[in-house]
């Protein structure tokens with residue numbers, strides 16, 4: 001048996017019905033991708049039977065290299081060549097950034113803003129502001145920027161939602177319903193539904209956080225929300241940048257800080273690294289909040305593009321075509337948080 005043929009360098013987004021039987025083409029020769037048309041005869045390959053449990057849309061592997069047959073697991077990113085489809089520069093108009101923390105709107109409800117320029121509500125040593133809510137078009141998650149001055153901040157609550165928090169800069173002692181997690185910059189923390197979070201800034205400078213909450217909420221509960229019971233079933237709640245834990249995705253890398261293995265039912269939090277390059281256009285099924293940590297570049301969404309710099313936050317609706325370009329020779333580092341939880345490598 002030889003190697004299967006690459007039918008497509010990307011997965012096939014396909015509507016499926018619960019309980020119906022599908023036969024996924026394993027040889028790559030079918031003219032009815034992603035499903036079998038009998039062309040595997042004499043190839044040694046057999047189609048894979050698949051019965052979905054729910055109605056919905058699935059990404060069936062087209063490259064025939066997935067390790068999660070028949071569903072795409074992102075293995076197509078390792079194929080040689082461009083990551084995504086080539087960008088047509090002439091189609092994208094340059095949109096100037098809006099000043100004062102206002103949103104710079106791109107295609108499909110995607111936008112970029114600078115949290116540093118946004119007015120925040122003060123709560124003692126804590127100040128915060130919403131960045132992404134349902135009012136901005138988010139369907140599943142919301143995001144907030146938090147600044148914690150040295151000292152203990154009032155407790156935060158997230159109701160029945162999952163919360164993943166990314167500490168961008170600073171050093172903090174965090175208490176999740178009484179369980180302590182010391183964190184320093186470029187780290188993630190996960191708070192389960194019903195738990196509370198108290199952040200104590202143990203450094204000399206303000207600590208900058210980004211909180212992503214799913215299902216989304218219009219505002220965070222501050223003060224008077226302490227307590228809650230720490231969920232012992234998921235004791236590992238913190239993740240820190242570690243070059244040894246990175247996964248390659250073409251010429252890019254990512255490291256999951258918080259995900260399903262950490263117990264997060266809804267959101268995956270990861271750090272990504274992009275070399276000086278422009279990705280091809282691609283889509284994700286998930287809704288995402290991206291924070292630029294270092295490096296400069298452009299966010300492209302088809303008919304528009306706008307510059308991005310460190311500190312910027314991008315809201316990316318599900319299925320929006322996009323490409324993030326890094327123009328800095330030293331590369332770009334970013335954090336991303338998305339719903340539903342899964343692999344950052346899966347795109348189409």
Ligand code: FES
Nearest residue numbers: 061062063072075
């Ligand atoms: S298309 Fe094959 S792994 Fe994604």
